[in-house]
Amino acid sequence: MNADKTAATDLPTLFDPETCVRKGLCPVSSIRNKGDPFEKHSLYFEQHGNGPEKIIFIMGSFAWAGQVEYFGRIPRYSVLVFDNRGVGNSSAPRGPYTTSGMAEDTITLLNYVGWTEHRDLHVVAVSLGGMIGQELAYRIPERIISLTLAVTTAGGKPWNNFPPNEDKIPMIHDMVFPREWLDAKAEDDPQGRTNREVQSEIYRKRMDVTRPQTFMGTISQMAAGLTHYMSPDRLRRISKSVPKVLILTGDEDHLVRPSNSIHLKQHMPEAELVEWERTGHGIHVQWKKRFNDLLERVFEEGRQRVEDFAPEL
Template sequence: MSDTVPVNSDSDVASIPTIFDPATCTRKGLCPVTQLRHDGSPLSSHSLYFEQHGTGPEKIVFIMGLNSTSFSWFPQVDHFGRRPEYSILVFDNRGVGNSGVPRGPYTTSAMAEDVVTLLDYVGWTAERDLHVVGVSLGGMIALELATRIPNRIVSLTLAVTRAKRDVRASLPSLKGVSSLARLLGMSDPEAKIPVVLDMVFPRAWLDAPAENDAQGRTNREVQTIEYRKRFEASRPQSPFGALSQMAAGLTHGVSPARLRSISSSIPKVLIVTGDDDYLVDPANSRHMKACMPEAELVEWAGVGHAVQVQRREKFNELVERVIGEGRSKLTDGWKSAEVEGGQS
């Protein structure tokens, strides 16, 4: 099965709805991706929808998670896209949003190859010039990306994600599995919103007053409006795309040896998780830290799966710190442990 995005001209791309501020957008488009068989013949072709915001020297690529579009990075695009220090790249993974739906099931390694193609397409190819931020399935893709192009990465932020390849680690909690199954059978966005909210945020936080909200609304009320905007601006996801992305998450695995290699070959690695996550057990983050001695682990109390939304200011501050520390290590003469050991 293959499904191409029904837009192929500059005017068509410009007309694709977005929730991001057009004032900060420097480029939006469709990146063509062709996967080849071992004999060199085409296996499948699809396009990745992307947007670039900001013009600063520090380049950040944000990789979104399971069955979510790039719109889920709104708090980060709104923040970093306005800052003079940063240029950011967000995109829809294959199988969701305005990107194509190639043959499935997908793998995180193939989705990482998509990202390499996109980075090459937009010209982000220099050594030690890139900051990678991945959440959930996006963090799994980021691990595969870090295996492929470690010399291009300054910092790597792995949020609410995992590396273990086993059934216990890969499956969400019972509540997470139930929510994902219910969403597969839903087509009405208004019916989906409460299910999504209860899946990615702790109930106590949803029912609490929203911070600095002049109207005195709860977080649930505010997020219902935010998610409605995302759904209204997004193409509906096909069940095939959703299931193919789920397959990528279920089959993902990075060995302890590869984790150690990633940890030693990138100047700054951060692992961040909440302690109230229904989709990815925080124990997965602790496992990664045990295998990545150079990495930093941050755990937030009372935080669910959508860390970049629930703790938007703290998350943005954390990413800024990680970017600065990675750049400082390079300035101070940091060397990859593999290079120092003569392995690469």
């Protein structure tokens, strides 16, 4: 058993143990060797599947249950999910945080697990994760095949982060999903429950297997969202230097309005913009199969473009 598995043996996988090939704690601050005890922190991560094509999902581990379940079982893929600093099973160092600092965390994790090759990585990022994904793509565009930025912004909007409290569940769901969808019968649910009932159970399970978010983690992550800004020049640089970029939004997103995705597209002319109707902020949960199918198309188009891609830097 490798060292990172040993360090996290007391942390159960959030997903199917049969697909989990590696999990642990990446000692971010030790690798950077800063020597500041207040900045000491580690990132909890899991790898599912061991295929040659690599996907990193950015926005906390548990958020990606529908994607890990699907892509983690396809032999061609390796899936990497992790908890950002300040949430889940990762530590909460002194804040405030920035999206640029969280992107540096992500690069440290990628290097730690050995995902360092040229044009070898699909990045899928949602909401605050999308802000981190922008910073990541600006730093290591040569390592990325495709970049998916869903329900996110180039900056200027606050990120509302709620503590894992049972009483907050209805409020959270009403903010990230359309009410019509929440009240509808869940697709393929053997118990005939509504989407609201299914999502409430999923959230309760999350609370059982992850640590409660600390006050420091909560306010520091909010600070990262509030201070995030990606200038038009930097957006254009990303758009020109990554073979395939997708911008995805929903028309009923009340947390990060669709106009933010339109702004991204205006300054990322090479990117593809997709907007789904009757869709809220929890886009990859509300339309799990549709989202996964779209990712497969994006991955394929990215692969096709890599060979002849000549970035304009």
